Amino acid sequence: MGGDVPWPQVPVGNKDHTEAAVVIIGAGISGMCTAIDLIKRNNCRNFIILEKSGGLGGTWRDNKYPGCCCDVWSHLYSYSFEQNPDWTREYPGQEEILQYLMGVAQKYELYRYVRFNTAVESAKWDDAEKKWKTTVSVQGVKDAEFGSTYTITSDFLVSAVGQLNVPRLPDIPGVDDFRGKIMHSARWDWSYDLRGKKVAIIGNGATAAQIIPEIAKEVSHLTIHQRTPNWVIPRLDSPIPQWKRSVYKYLPFVRWRKRADMMDFREGFHAAVFDNASATAQFLEVQSKDHLHAQLPDRPDLWEKLQPKYSIGCKRVIISDDYFPVFLRDNVRLETGKIDKITANGIVTEGQEEDYDLIVLATGFRTVEFMHPIDITGSAGRTLSSIWKEGGQALYGVTVESLPNFGMLYGPNTNLGHNSIILMIETQSKYINTLIKEVIDARRNGGSLAIQPNPTKVQQYNDEIQSELEKSSFADPNCNSWYKVKESGKITNNWSRTVVDYQKLLSNVDWLDYDLSGTSADKVAKQKRTHIGRVVEESRVSYQTMGLTALSLAAVGVGVALRHTGRLRLR
Template structure:
């Protein structure tokens, strides 16, 4: 059987736990369940293999901006990383390796996109419908979809009239040869600063449309030597020590982001000096220099972005876009620039991760209606009115300073302990109490009001456009989050008992079976 062949027929399934997504979140959840002896679960993945964002994002130059020794599972270090910051193909291969090594492949159902999930109070089940109209059921639903999975497109008048090629960075068209083409890139975020230097070398001309410049700092990247790889293999504690050192160094940055934002002014001085060193043209440098405090928007790392933008075949356009015509883009001043292709480097819908009409909780309530001020949850995982539903990388669990894998492992531990508690106490359902969720979010947003993302003078994708609330980031140290999620806290939940006990660990992997509902 090939690695990515579905092991089970494509009919309805019944499991105790259903996981959506097989990136770091969904795969980490599946591995933890397996390690805990819980085998009655299924993982739905809309793509043809594991990897999540590291499978679907494959644009030129795609790489991680957290050091590879830390951007990996703590239980599965990789001594063979090629660089300090791993490129996308290596991270994808790492996740494929983990899926195979930890025996979760039989639980995976690829090419299965989930369209809706509806809670049945009478049955104590989630009814999950895929894109083929097949209905699956599970007692517990875990979302590992991630916050950066739905591409965001700007509202550009006339884009439908464009006769050339258009695509988003997440759906990079590798069959379209950019060599010698006139290309417009819209957006200057984390993806664009990676692919712009790669395509600049071959295109005839590149118009780079920038709405707000990012703060960019040097990328301390280098190749990892063969001697270092051998050392990590022979003496694993050396790599563990390096991982700990990187974690401590990155964690210290939380002081400037959320504890005392005034510290960020010192780092900003270094970033300003970096722009001066790399961009000699004063007019271009002025356009590339942000007018907000560093850290308010995502801080980006690159050594080749400023040199690429400074090349004669690149024009930085900051006046905005009025419309797109059949063969060109018209800026706000009425200047039309002819282009063959438009590439959207406009990121993702992080503040609206779940569209309307997808998740329905108790009494048929749409999840979107439970979020009038934007997404919120208890510890980023549980939502009142939606029993037995858990999010990994849920609201306010994102980071501006450290590795998301650390947060993912923290939430995975919390959800696993919740499942163990349900099994041990013979519970039919758990649902976070509204008061507990409210207290948690009031405390969280009180801290966010003092953080750099609020006081830094910018409008970022971290902030929900309607409420102005930061619904994306965790306002503090990651170790604080880990302490708060180390154990499931049943006192914050409404617990409903089941009628008949059933163990999570007594099921055969991949088998269709009735979930514990009575």
């Protein structure tokens, strides 16, 4: 099939259906980025992407509820190497993001590498072979007829399942007793007709704030069950006119500059979510309060219920222009009492039962478990559940102790509260691909290599990160969030510094951070450090400098034109 093409360049075919150089779990933004880097940076096509759903897109395929959109500007929410000049709005909607991702997948021919409807059940490292054995189950009915389960052997394993993957059901008695319609926001049933229905929504976070304004216009009645209020700031979304889109397309430096400005602005938010006493935090708190009072004038009763009493940034800040006005509608009621239980007919709140046709669960995801429910077993039979018994942690959020030749994207302590996660994902992909290169090279040369982070280094790094996070707004005891372990309060999800700090941290692979084994271990260790570099997207030139440069170039152009005109006259 591959002719004389070297092994890593030959795509997996029928005969080697259960063998690959690299297995990637997940076909969302992270998995796609890793695959593209495998092709571009490592000239490797001997990989498989395993996707449990029927299409790519990850969270942007799973979450298709009414009003679903991104809270990061569209021009910043894209790969740096595949910027989209044709976004139709300043903030992209779910369908447009999914369309963008599908276009990228088509450009890089990623579909040929993806096995859809294929769920990973377990992955086990073989110490003797120095390979991963990943067992999958086939979800598609027809595909399962060829074989409902099988195991893939690979030299490297990448987790690209993300943090917003498995829906979390609320810990409320009686959830299974409800006889009406019940659905989680990440499993929205568009075949269900909302018109004229009496609906309750449990949750009031970022997802609920997008759903509520949309369904309030359709239903006969909507009760919003709020546990804790959220900080809400203006969104200021607007369509992008065609003339602007043409500028972004034909003058790419303008698009790059806009993206840089957006990155700079969002990086500035870091101070707000990390230091509640900062000027940025105080500004955002004032902005949020003014937003609340302006959109709900003369309603101190609602102000009291909707005004948070914790540091801004402790929970995800909501960016919305249409959330607060919903509470002025006659068919909407805000309920802040504790839910006692769910019955066959409805919800009991502080002893009072109310019947509903539909209950929407906007209760988020099982975030702190990361790779749940996949059963991972590493070197010497150590399970991931035992490694992470006190909460997830990883070296630079990418590699995990006792898991050789393994990398993860959007792992522990790499989530952001202030900027685009894609900026982090691209950095992680480049770092992981640098590790993969050494493993592939070793095998290509007939040798072997196992790379796993030194446990002492992992602990030192995480102690440092946790020490920083303990001083952040994320650690505010006055709120709970999906950023931390409920029992211990350990912040397992968020990064403590800026995106640029993270990019610089991962711009090199320091081989002293790793325990290396195999026949190629000494060769890799001698390198000491491999430089990767980073994509510099923040502004490096001020507008003043740009303006002076433009004027200088214009002056030179005018001078040249005048000299040329003078010569013509002399002739």
